[in-house]
Amino acid sequence: MDPVITLIQLIISGALVGGIYGLIAMGFVVAYRNARVFNIAYGQLAVVGAFVAWTFVGSPAAPRLPVPFAVVATLAVAVLLGLVVEWLLFRRMIDRSQFATFVASLGLLGVLQGLVMSVWGTKTLAMAPVFPKGPLHLGGIVLAREYLWAFLVAVLLAFVITLFFRRTRLGLAMRAAYDNQAAARTLGVSVRLSSQVAWSISAVIAAAGGILIATVGGVSMALSELVLVVLAVVLIAGMDSVAGCIAGGLVLAVGQNLVSYYAGAYFTGIESVFSMVLILIVLLVRPSGMFGTKPIERV
Amino acid sequence: MSTSNIILHSERLELSFGGIKALDSMSVEVEKGQILSLIGPNGAGKTCFINCVTGYYRPREGQIVFDGTDILGMRPHRIARLGISRTFQNPNTYPTMTALDILLAARYMHCRAGMMECLAPFGRSRREELQSRRSIEEVITFTHIEELRKKPISMMSYGQRKQVEIARALVMQPRLVLLDEPMSGLDDVMKEMVCELILDMHRQGMTIVLVEHDIQTVMELSHKVAVLDHGQKVAEGTPAEISRDARVASAYLGRNEADGQQAACP
Amino acid sequence: MKRGSRRQADYGRDVALIGGLRGWTALAVLLVATVVLPQLLSVTDNMKWVTFLNFTLLTIIAVLGLQIITGMAGQISLGHSAFLMTGGYIMAILATKLGFPFWIAAFLAVLATASVGVLVALPAIRLKGFYVAVVTLAFFTISQHIFQNLSIAGGIWGLSNVPGPSVGPLKIITDTSWYYFLLLLTAICIIASASLARSRIGRSFLAVRDNEVTASGLGINVPGAKLRAFFIGSLFAGIAGVFWTSYVTAVRIDQFSLWDSIWYLGMIIIGGLGSTAGAVLGVLFLQLVRQVLHEITASGVVPLSINFSAALTFAVYGLAIILFIAFRPHGLMAVWQKLKTSYKRWPFGE
Numbered sequence: 001m002d003p004v005i006t007l008i009q010l011i012i013s014g015a016l017v018g019g020i021y022g023l024i025a026m027g028f029v030v031a032y033r034n035a036r037v038f039n040i041a042y043g044q045l046a047v048v049g050a051f052v053a054w055t056f057v058g059s060p061a062a063p064r065l066p067v068p069f070a071v072v073a074t075l076a077v078a079v080l081l082g083l084v085v086e087w088l089l090f091r092r093m094i095d096r097s098q099f100a101t102f103v104a105s106l107g108l109l110g111v112l113q114g115l116v117m118s119v120w121g122t123k124t125l126a127m128a129p130v131f132p133k134g135p136l137h138l139g140g141i142v143l144a145r146e147y148l149w150a151f152l153v154a155v156l157l158a159f160v161i162t163l164f165f166r167r168t169r170l171g172l173a174m175r176a177a178y179d180n181q182a183a184a185r186t187l188g189v190s191v192r193l194s195s196q197v198a199w200s201i202s203a204v205i206a207a208a209g210g211i212l213i214a215t216v217g218g219v220s221m222a223l224s225e226l227v228l229v230v231l232a233v234v235l236i237a238g239m240d241s242v243a244g245c246i247a248g249g250l251v252l253a254v255g256q257n258l259v260s261y262y263a264g265a266y267f268t269g270i271e272s273v274f275s276m277v278l279i280l281i282v283l284l285v286r287p288s289g290m291f292g293t294k295p296i297e298r299v
Numbered sequence: 300m301s302t303s304n305i306i307l308h309s310e311r312l313e314l315s316f317g318g319i320k321a322l323d324s325m326s327v328e329v330e331k332g333q334i335l336s337l338i339g340p341n342g343a344g345k346t347c348f349i350n351c352v353t354g355y356y357r358p359r360e361g362q363i364v365f366d367g368t369d370i371l372g373m374r375p376h377r378i379a380r381l382g383i384s385r386t387f388q389n390p391n392t393y394p395t396m397t398a399l400d401i402l403l404a405a406r407y408m409h410c411r412a413g414m415m416e417c418l419a420p421f422g423r424s425r426r427e428e429l430q431s432r433r434s435i436e437e438v439i440t441f442t443h444i445e446e447l448r449k450k451p452i453s454m455m456s457y458g459q460r461k462q463v464e465i466a467r468a469l470v471m472q473p474r475l476v477l478l479d480e481p482m483s484g485l486d487d488v489m490k491e492m493v494c495e496l497i498l499d500m501h502r503q504g505m506t507i508v509l510v511e512h513d514i515q516t517v518m519e520l521s522h523k524v525a526v527l528d529h530g531q532k533v534a535e536g537t538p539a540e541i542s543r544d545a546r547v548a549s550a551y552l553g554r555n556e557a558d559g560q561q562a563a564c565p
Numbered sequence: 566m567k568r569g570s571r572r573q574a575d576y577g578r579d580v581a582l583i584g585g586l587r588g589w590t591a592l593a594v595l596l597v598a599t600v601v602l603p604q605l606l607s608v609t610d611n612m613k614w615v616t617f618l619n620f621t622l623l624t625i626i627a628v629l630g631l632q633i634i635t636g637m638a639g640q641i642s643l644g645h646s647a648f649l650m651t652g653g654y655i656m657a658i659l660a661t662k663l664g665f666p667f668w669i670a671a672f673l674a675v676l677a678t679a680s681v682g683v684l685v686a687l688p689a690i691r692l693k694g695f696y697v698a699v700v701t702l703a704f705f706t707i708s709q710h711i712f713q714n715l716s717i718a719g720g721i722w723g724l725s726n727v728p729g730p731s732v733g734p735l736k737i738i739t740d741t742s743w744y745y746f747l748l749l750l751t752a753i754c755i756i757a758s759a760s761l762a763r764s765r766i767g768r769s770f771l772a773v774r775d776n777e778v779t780a781s782g783l784g785i786n787v788p789g790a791k792l793r794a795f796f797i798g799s800l801f802a803g804i805a806g807v808f809w810t811s812y813v814t815a816v817r818i819d820q821f822s823l824w825d826s827i828w829y830l831g832m833i834i835i836g837g838l839g840s841t842a843g844a845v846l847g848v849l850f851l852q853l854v855r856q857v858l859h860e861i862t863a864s865g866v867v868p869l870s871i872n873f874s875a876a877l878t879f880a881v882y883g884l885a886i887i888l889f890i891a892f893r894p895h896g897l898m899a900v901w902q903k904l905k906t907s908y909k910r911w912p913f914g915e
């Protein structure tokens with residue numbers, strides 16, 4: 001095949017995955033900003049979402065519910081999961097340090113891992129098609145239809161989330177609470193409500209992202225590695241902007257696609273190494289991270 | 300007066316944050332063994348001056364010389380090792396340490412044991428530990444914090460933290476101590492005690508820079524007083540000279556109020 | 566004056582690692598118990614329990630290292646098992662591929678691991694909090710893939726036939742001889758870690774953890790302290806990794822997983838952040854939990870599949886971490902301290 005065409009195809013298919021990465025990263029950011037939890041178990045939420053979806057959708061040989069119902073049911077379960085996690089665990093830790101909530105999320109990681117392993121086992125499961133399958137020819141470029149669909153859905157969802165935080169009263173109040181919790185409290189924004197909403201949204205995004213990735217690569221525990229992807233995206237893009245998340249996702253996924261195509265034969269798992277090296281470079285160039293501006297230290 | 304008597308010399312310090320000039324051509328000299336007080340209204344730049352001397356802030360321009368060494372731009376730990384220690388205006392919090400912990404930690408630069416020596420239950424590290432323990436016990440008696448030894452700092456009252464803060468500065472056996480409002484928020488008994496402490500430190504030969512709002516104490520304690528306002532030194536002299544200075548009153552009371560007062564009681 | 570002089574006499578005791586008759590008695594009892602333990606266990610049935618003890622001892626050494634990095638110096642590390650991996654692989658390469666004598670290979674491998682620790686710390690020292698965690702996570706992923714791809718490291722099959730140590734004419738081969746060897750090694754590491762906690766360097770770690778700003782005012786070079794913490798911490802991890810590899814005579818990529826890193830963190834939380842004894846208690850606690858779960862499933866009393874028993878371990882470990890951080894954030898050490906005081910004050914209550 002023509003090397004230029006190959007390159008273009010790699011970039012485009014990478015970009016499609018990148019959109020999904022961007023969406024997934026947003027869910028992490030919501031939990032970090034609005035619930036103040038550096039949720040290392042975030043990848044596991046995506047895993048749970050994907051497996052639940054698999055249960056509803058069924059395998060290719062034996063489909064169960066129609067896809068729209070199945071997806072709605074999965075997202076409902078995700079909201080429930082988010083609320084339960086918030087209610088059982090993080091509500092009790094609202095006034096604790098970020099280190100403490102981080103450690104709690106480490107524990108959650110184990111619990112969710114155990115849950116998934118005991119319910120669904122450790123094998124990779126194939127899911128009945130969620131989106132129309134088949135190749136799509138654009139000029140010389142061949143794309144998989146499901147990638148395109150997954151990308152469109154991801155971007156749409158990202159847009160909806162953005163609208164929520166920019167246009168609705170609650171969303172705006174939650175953003176204000178991030179900037180100044182005390183002030184938000186005097187304005188009558190309930191910390192508890194904001195934490196509940198943040199967890200629901202975060203869990204829904206994780207589940208949706210899990211499903212979207214699963215439509216492309218199947219359902220397995222390997223999805224938990226999404227948390228590495230998320231960290232990379234978040235560090236590249238910054239915690240502040242949704243657009244940044246999408247852009248970061250694009251950079252990461254296109255880069256991964258390229259290195260794995262051109263260098264994958266010489267080094268297995270090079271795409272993971274690529275994202276980690278990217279993280280290190282970003283942190284070295286901007287030690288305070290790309291999360292935003294360096295806070296002024298008062299002495 | 301010979302220049303060798305000057306232990307700290309800062310010249311035309313310029314420091315600003317955005318539009319605010321925190322220090323504006325600020326020069327001051329401190330003589331060895333003396334007590335210099337810095338006074339001035341809130342936001343005058345007193346803490347900023349201390350931060351510049353101890354390396355936490357880097358002035359845009361100027362010069363700071365400590366005992367013949369140019370310390371401008373040095374990092375805080377280097378400056379501390381030269382023999383400058385300070386207390387912080389807001390007594391610091393340590394989530395886990397007790398008074399004893401922080402005082403022993405403050406002996407850091409007087410001990411020499413290397414990383415590998417510190418892993419051994421015998422040898423230099425142990426000897427130094429014993430010695431540190433002995434010398435901080437002196438400071439503990441000196442600063443009257445016997446009762447606080449094993450108390451976590453996070454459980455202490457504001458006043459107790461201030462006491463520990465001074466003890467911490469003293470454990471470092473500095474040649475120059477910068478005390479940032481050591482008496483604010485203390486009751487009269489404690490204030491008296493801190494005054495005594497400062498005089499004791501003076502008798503031991505330490506040079507002291509004192510930032511304090513309580514004019515009365517400042518006038519009693521200091522050899523020299525410098526008045527800051529909006530980052531500028533507006534007056535300097537002996538306590539007697541300063542109390543006669545009209546600019547001091549205006550700096551302290553704020554110009555309008557001072558004018559108003561003059562108008563009200565001619 | 567009298568009070569003062571009494572205190573003077575006390576410093577030696579205050580500074581000592583073990584104080585008082587009670588301390589020494591407890592130590593003696595502990596020593597005798599640990600020494601006769603394998604004899605008692607060998608009466609029961611097979612060597613299973615001695616093997617369990619050996620892995621526990623190795624884990625203690627590893628976790629002592631993490632306690633220094635995260636517990637004492639406050640640098641969250643998610644990459645600790647990668648230090649074990651580094652030590653283990655370098656040991657295996659030196660001893661099997663390059664033919665180095667055991668002790669030289671071990672020494673070089675430990676030193677190399679500690680140097681890698683410093684290398685990891687270099688980007689980490691400019692960062693705070695979770696950024697450090699992310700850097701260490703990145704380090705884990707990168708080193709895992711490097712060893713997996715390195716042909717000299719045996720690819721995905723790893724390396725086998727890693728030799729065991731010999732002390733003079735004594736060859737350490739049997740599980741029981743390994744037990745005594747590792748017991749000695751662990752004791753040395755515990756003493757080293759406890760000494761560190763009461764030394765200038767250890768205190769500089771605590772100062773950095775509690776307040777970086779004032780730490781530098783004490784004359785402590787904050788980045789330097791972090792580098793040292795990583796050096797010493799990964800030194801311990803290197804020791805653990807080297808002897809782990811040598812004990813199981815092989816090294817493979819899944820021998821040191823990200824989960825191990827996570828459980829190590831859990832162990833120092835459960836034991837008590839920052840204390841040497843806490844690290845030991847935390848390891849013992851989770852190891853016992855794992856073994857008990859294993860026994861339950863293996864005995865067949867409760868019919869569980871292998872898969873489910875593995876899942877159970879994950880869930881129970883996770884739950885233990887959650888319960889401790891939520892309800893006993895200072896870990897077993899605090900529980901122990903509380904028991905001790907209430908015992909001393911008995912019958913007067915709290």
Ligand SMILES: Nc1ncnc2c1ncn2[C@@H]1O[C@H](COP(=O)(O)OP(=O)(O)OP(=O)(O)O)[C@@H](O)[C@H]1O
Nearest residue numbers: 296297298316319321340341342343344345346347
């Ligand atoms: N890190 C910083 N960033 C921005 N502005 C600062 C910073 N530190 C100090 N300032 C500003 O510099 C000015 C001088 O502050 P400084 O703390 O030195 O005052 P001060 O004389 O110590 O007052 P006080 O008596 O209230 O302690 C103030 O206007 C303050 O807001």
Ligand SMILES: [Mg+2]
Nearest residue numbers: 345346347388
């Ligand atoms: Mg001030």
